[in-house]
Amino acid sequence: MQKVKVSLTVNRKKYNLEVDPDERLLDSLRDRLHLTGVKEGCSIGECGACTVIIDGKAVNSCMVYTFQIDGSHVLTVEGLEIDGRLDPLQLSFIEHQAVQCGFCTPGMLMSAKALLNKNPNPDKEAIKTAIEGNLCRCTGYQQIIEAIEAVVKKDGSE
Amino acid sequence: MIEFEALKPQNLKEALAVLKERGIDIKLLAGGTDLLVEINNNSDRLGNFKYLMDISSIKGLDEIENEKKHLIIGALCTHTQIIESKLIEGKFPILVRGAKTIGSTQIRNRGTIGGNINNGSPAADLITPLLALKSSVILKSKNKKRELPLQDFITGPYKTDRKEDEILTKIKIPKINSDYQSSFQKVKRRQAVAISRINLAVVTDIKEMRFNDIRIAFGSATPTAIRFLKMEKKLKQTQINELNFDSIIEQTGQEMVEIAGERWSTPYKKPVVGNLLIRALQEIIREVQ
Structure with missing residues (x-):
């Protein structure tokens, strides 16, 4: 297979990569850029553990070939932290104990982040829709939803 | 694993020129939400291809x-x-x-x-x-x-x-008149990330309490999604308050078997298609009344 040249901005940093045609974004992020916060779960778009934000939209990185998104901006869970400060969503997940085993957490955070970027005041239904593609086998979702709702409320009162 | 080369045409013209030359060896890729799963599963449905042509970023086709x-x-x-x-x-x-x-x-x-x-x-x-x-x-x-x-x-x-x-x-x-009503029904195994076991689309306009133009399309009930033309004909000009539910359920199931033949799922789907149609019709009738 012939390699394909791709330039990507990942977590605000520019990368020039040469990738195989069948290299998924998930593989590029984990194996080339060592962003192992991006998790591989089902590999067929059902669990959402590999969710990242491409050009503002939450996407399963197991369902995108890297060569398809030349020139795009990608945000992973590692990019939520800026200058050593956690994102309000991350702080809220900790505060509401929305993490147990933690495997779904990066994907959950990215789905929630994409939602809040687009709609800073989502209701509960919108939150549920945003994370409907993210499976969590530990928490039963309640604490996760509460964690996201708390960020919304805080934002509104400030 | 399937091996392939990547093609990434810059515009539609370039894509069509390449397809003209070696289309037989090319698989088209857009959003990838079905195709990447099939490639990952090494699905038989993929057939043979040497090139994967990504058309997802071609401009002008998303308007x-x-x-x-x-x-x-x-x-x-x-x-x-x-x-x-x-x-x-x-x-x-x-x-x-x-x-x-x-x-x-x-x-x-x-x-x-x-x-x-x-x-x-x-x-x-x-x-x-x-x-x-x-x-x-x-x-x-x-x-x-x-x-x-x-x-x-x-x-x-x-x-x-x-x-x-x-x-x-x-x-x-x-385009259709604004007095058209519609209903979409889906039977699925869970709430989200679910493939339809059966889906149904009904589009109709009701004039003087009768179904005037009525279109009924089922998915997953037959080998391909298809309109149930017999049932459409039966319901056309029927009074919306005089629907015979039993005969609609019976005949919808019959029409499915006529199109698809008896399959392993028939005992389940045969009564369900008709009941789903009733649900759609009732939803539409409630809207009008």
Whole structure:
């Protein structure tokens, strides 16, 4: 297979990569850029553990070939932290104990982040829709939803 | 694992020129929400191909155009774009309802209407509403452009009439009066990220308490999504308050078996299709009354 040249901005940093045609974004992020916060779960778009934000939209990185998104901006869970400060969503997940085993957490955070970027005041239904593609086998979702709702409320009162 | 080379044409013209030359060896890739799963699973449905041509970033194929008599949807419009389009919500809410039931937010952000059609799944959630809306598809090749009814484009389960040098560029939906009503029903195993076990689209206008024009399209009940023309004929001009539920349920099931034959799922699906149709009709009747 012939390699394909791709330039990507990942977590605000520019990368020039040469990738195989069948290299998924998930593989590029984990194996080339060592962003192992991006998790591989089902590999067929059902669990959402590999969710990242491409050009503002939450996407399963197991369902995108890297060569398809030349020139795009990608945000992973590692990019939520800026200058050593956690994102309000991350702080809220900790505060509401929305993490147990933690495997779904990066994907959950990215789905929630994409939602809040687009709609800073989502209701509960919108939150549920945003994370409907993210499976969590530990928490039963309640604490996760509460964690996201708390960020919304805080934002509104400030 | 399947081995392939990547092709990434810059525009439609370039894509069509390459397809003309070696289309037989090329697989088209748009949102990838079906195709990457099939490649990952080494699916038999993939057939042989040497090149994977990514058309997902070709410009101009993701627009929604409001023409006088038709609404034109670009084949690369994502499900999210369809859901968020005020134009589609206003004219064809049933398409928005279908799109909302697809996969998850992540899948709806990538998957496209053209991909949903071209994949040709009997369970595709946009095909049934599009059939009930009497849609047609527009295909382009290097030197030609053709338009055909969506029903004729879908030739079998996971099979379409697309020729190897063609790209489906647009979906054309004839406009209907604002007094048309519609209902989309889906039977699924869970709430989200669920493939339809059966889906149903009904589009009708009710005049003087009778079904006037009525279109009924089922998905996943037969090898390809299809309109149930016998049932449409039976219901046309029927009083909405005088529906014989038992005979509708019986005859819908019969029509399914006539089209599909007896299959392993028939004992379940035969009564369910009719009941689903009743549910759709009642939803529509409630709206009018």
